[in-house]
Amino acid sequence: MADELFVPLYEKIARKNTIQRSLDITLLFLLVSLLGYRLFCLNNHGLPWFIALVCELWFTFNWVLVVNCKWSPVEYKTYPENLERRFPELPNVDMFVTTADPVLEPPIIAVNNVLSLLAADYPADKLACYVSDDGCFPLTFYSLVEASKFAKLWVPFCKKYKIQVRAPFRYFFGDSEPSSTDGNLEFQQDWLKMKAEYEVLARKIEEAARKSVPCDLTGDFAVFCDVERRNHPTIIKIIVDNKEIHSNAVVPNFVYISREKAPKQPHHYKAGAMNVLTRVSGVMTNAPFILNVDCDMFVNNPQVFRHAMCQLLGSKNERETAFVQYPQVFYDGLRDDPYGNQFVVPYQYMCRGIAGIQGPFYGGTGCFHRRKVIYGVWPRDRENEARNCTSINGKSVDDTLLNEFGNSEELINSAVQALKGKKGFPNNLSNSLEAACKVASCSYEYGTSWGTKCGWIYGATAEDLLTGLKIHAKGWNSALHMPELPGFMGCTPSGGPEAMAQQKRWATGLAEILVGKNCPIIATLTAKLQFRMCLAYLWILFWGLRSIPQLCYAALPAYCILANSHFLPKVEEPAIWIPIATFVTYNLHTLREYLKAGLSIRAWWNNLRMGSITATSAYLFGLFAAILKLLRISETVFEVTQKDQSCDGDDPDVTKFTFNESAVFVPGTTLLLVHLISLLCLSSKLPTPVHDMHGVGLGEVFCSLWVVLCFWPFLNGLFERGKYGIPLSTILKSAALALLFVHFCRT
Numbered sequence: 180m181a182d183e184l185f186v187p188l189y190e191k192i193a194r195k196n197t198i199q200r201s202l203d204i205t206l207l208f209l210l211v212s213l214l215g216y217r218l219f220c221l222n223n224h225g226l227p228w229f230i231a232l233v234c235e236l237w238f239t240f241n242w243v244l245v246v247n248c249k250w251s252p253v254e255y256k257t258y259p260e261n262l263e264r265r266f267p268e269l270p271n272v273d274m275f276v277t278t279a280d281p282v283l284e285p286p287i288i289a290v291n292n293v294l295s296l297l298a299a300d301y302p303a304d305k306l307a308c309y310v311s312d313d314g315c316f317p318l319t320f321y322s323l324v325e326a327s328k329f330a331k332l333w334v335p336f337c338k339k340y341k342i343q344v345r346a347p348f349r350y351f352f353g354d355s356e357p358s359s360t361d362g363n364l365e366f367q368q369d370w371l372k373m374k375a376e377y378e379v380l381a382r383k384i385e386e387a388a389r390k391s392v393p394c395d396l397t398g399d400f401a402v403f404c405d406v407e408r409r410n411h412p413t414i415i416k417i418i419v420d421n422k423e424i425h426s427n428a429v430v431p432n433f434v435y436i437s438r439e440k441a442p443k444q445p446h447h448y449k450a451g452a453m454n455v456l457t458r459v460s461g462v463m464t465n466a467p468f469i470l471n472v473d474c475d476m477f478v479n480n481p482q483v484f485r486h487a488m489c490q491l492l493g494s495k496n497e498r499e500t501a502f503v504q505y506p507q508v509f510y511d512g513l514r515d516d517p518y519g520n521q522f523v524v525p526y527q528y529m530c531r532g533i534a535g536i537q538g539p540f541y542g543g544t545g546c547f548h549r550r551k552v553i554y555g556v557w558p559r560d561r562e563n564e565a566r567n568c569t570s571i572n573g574k575s576v577d578d579t580l581l582n583e584f585g586n587s588e589e590l591i592n593s594a595v596q597a598l599k600g601k602k603g604f605p606n607n608l609s610n611s612l613e614a615a616c617k618v619a620s621c622s623y624e625y626g627t628s629w630g631t632k633c634g635w636i637y638g639a640t641a642e643d644l645l646t647g648l649k650i651h652a653k654g655w656n657s658a659l660h661m662p663e664l665p666g667f668m669g670c671t672p673s674g675g676p677e678a679m680a681q682q683k684r685w686a687t688g689l690a691e692i693l694v695g696k697n698c699p700i701i702a703t704l705t706a707k708l709q710f711r712m713c714l715a716y717l718w719i720l721f722w723g724l725r726s727i728p729q730l731c732y733a734a735l736p737a738y739c740i741l742a743n744s745h746f747l748p749k750v751e752e753p754a755i756w757i758p759i760a761t762f763v764t765y766n767l768h769t770l771r772e773y774l775k776a777g778l779s780i781r782a783w784w785n786n787l788r789m790g791s792i793t794a795t796s797a798y799l800f801g802l803f804a805a806i807l808k809l810l811r812i813s814e815t816v817f818e819v820t821q822k823d824q825s826c827d828g829d830d831p832d833v834t835k836f837t838f839n840e841s842a843v844f845v846p847g848t849t850l851l852l853v854h855l856i857s858l859l860c861l862s863s864k865l866p867t868p869v870h871d872m873h874g875v876g877l878g879e880v881f882c883s884l885w886v887v888l889c890f891w892p893f894l895n896g897l898f899e900r901g902k903y904g905i906p907l908s909t910i911l912k913s914a915a916l917a918l919l920f921v922h923f924c925r926t
């Protein structure tokens with residue numbers, strides 16, 4: 180028996196990275212040499228030299244942050260086979276799904292997500308699934324109700340045959356025959372039946388979507404009569420109450436929530452939805468653990484709950500795992516990542532590295548939380564005893580924290596249980612409906628700490644990072660898990676405008692955090708955020724700010740060509756080898772990372788190129804939005820990204836960059852035009868103003884060509900039409916700006 184208590188549930192293993200470290204340091208050394216050289220001959224050079232110095236200072240600083248992130252990577256191994264030996268009674272898990280827009284997020288996607296959650300390999304009576312619908316759309320509710328009927332067949336089927344992918348649209352994807360080779364007749368029959376049933380479900384949802392009203396708004400649907408999306412009372416519907424369907428329940432509890440909305444009442448987008456989900460589930464099932472997934476994801480590894488429990492239950496000290504984050508892995512990703520938004524390499528190196536510091540950032544989806552951590556408690560140890568709401572023997576509960584939870588007695592009672600670490604809070608779902616509606620109302624949060632001290636934190640469109648930061652600041656660590664079979668899979672934008680909109684939102688959200696009162700520097704000085712973790716947060720929070728030096732540096736070669744000046748040493752000077760070595764080392768180093776991660780050279784190039792494109796367009800606009808908010812000129816908005824159901828990643832045309840009328844494409848187009856003009860001037864030997872003996876050199880010309888190469892999708896866009904072409908209005912605006920720039924350079 181003693182042995183049982185010591186079987187390990189997980190292991191944290193340091194990864195070897197000697198070569199990577201030495202390359203990282205070499206590059207840092209080269210960057211510092213470049214800076215040294217620039218400073219050394221600052222006096223002999225003009226403006227471009229100085230701008231280059233400032234930009235390179237920034238790049239060097241950024242590289243220090245990167246090296247810090249990548250320095251000590253770790254890997255986690257879990258042993259779910261040992262889980263039940265140590266914990267015969269598995270804890271409950273509440274699963275949260277958010278959806279907001281039935282057009283941008285077709286309900287069939289959320290339906291598949293929910294089905295994969297309901298069918299997860301975990302005792303059904305320990306799970307409860309809560310779907311928040313910010314769209315308040317009867318179609319979403321209708322789809323979920325239909326899905327729950329299908330789930331009664333689907334869940335047993337998946338469990339019986341140990342199906343891996345439990346999202347039907349992926350499981351049946353492209354298969355016209357059962358994928359099993361064992362030729363089991365019963366399986367084949369069940370398979371065909373399931374497929375037919377799923378097709379019926381999908382067709383029903385499709386047909387309902389085509390009608391203006393998906394079904395008769397009577398009975399359960401009556402509440403949806405005349406609801407306005409932004410002005411309606413709370414709607415909570417218990418779709419499955421598994422206590423009601425006797426002991427051998429197959430489908431977990433399943434609840435639909437559309438929180439109250441009222442005009443002029445802030446609803447805080449996803450963070451607000453997550454807080455309502457936390458409270459409603461608190462009064463209904465109150466599981467000690469919470470899984471949150473965006474609507475566009477699904478469970479790809481049905482064992483994921485057990486894996487996560489290994490890390491959450493298996494640590495000697497709770498402080499080690501405030502949450503377990505699974506990386507975002509995308510299905511149907513376009514080949515070679517043309518938009519640079521599949522993040523395979525960042526997850527491999529940066530995320531694993533940060534996991535070795537205080538643990539990965541919270542990524543907003545595919546994450547298992549401890550409920551009490553979400554409730555805002557500090558890790559329990561002697562130092563924090565005074566801050567914590569429970570004392571060691573679990574007797575006294577701090578009233579002040581609970582007062583901050585709002586005036587629902589049911590919620591406070593359940594929170595007391597949760598804070599004491601009690602497992603679950605047996606309650607009948609329908610008995611708690613009234614309390615649930617109360618805590619989902621939009622006035623509930625007045626005068627409480629929701630969004631500031633507890634729950635998901637408000638004030639940034641990157642609520643995920645902010646919430647995680649707040650947790651780390653209390654001294655909690657988090658854990659990463661990247662099993663070979665990805666835990667969750669989701670979708671990522673597969674079009675230029677959508678990709679830009681998403682990155683812009685992130686840049687805004689990150690900049691909002693940087694200047695907000697939860698800035699990591701303050702958290703390190705006044706709370707328990709580790710110094711290296713603070714640097715890691717700074718690395719990501721600076722994403723938007725990066726646009727300025729990137730844009731300046733990218734414009735510099737064109738400026739030099741037009742003004743007949745230079746910012747690089749001349750080819751005949753030995754110092755030219757410093758920038759050359761930096762350039763070559765950087766590119767070979769990153770290329771090595773891509774190849775080691777199993778990606779292609781093409782993927783490396785696409786990411787490199789998108790790095791410049793995104794920085795000079797989406798990040799720039801994201802930064803502007805944050806500045807406008809700071810100046811109180813306008814508020815930032817969470818724009819939901821368009822989810823495509825599936826597309827053919829191998830079709831050559833879908834990898835072509837797409838554009839729209841958005842102003843986000845103006846800076847990139849301008850930059851390209853400026854370089855084209857400068858190269859044209861150079862080749863036609865237009866008389867250039869004579870400044871001094873330091874005329875333009877080969878280095879600048881090479882850099883200019885490099886920028887054109889990076890902006891190749893834009894060059895293509897100049898000549899294409901339709902969605903593959905840059906709209907004429909954008910071209911005209913950019914041309915005007917480019918001419919202005921040329922004029923500035925030549926005077």
Ligand SMILES: O=c1ccn([C@@H]2O[C@H](COP(=O)(O)OP(=O)(O)O[C@H]3O[C@H](CO)[C@@H](O)[C@H](O)[C@H]3O)[C@@H](O)[C@H]2O)c(=O)[nH]1
Pocket residue numbers: 276277278279280284311313447448449452472473474475542543544640641642643681684685688817818819820821
């Ligand atoms: O008012 C809102 C807006 C959004 N959402 C939901 O938030 C989720 C994320 O939105 P999405 O448009 O898919 O954003 P992504 O850029 O794909 O999401 C990433 O970035 C977000 C922060 O910017 C995080 O919240 C996400 O978890 C993370 O996956 C979706 O389930 C939405 O339904 C709401 O519930 N209410």
Ligand SMILES: [Mn+2]
Pocket residue numbers: 473475669670820
């Ligand atoms: Mn998403």
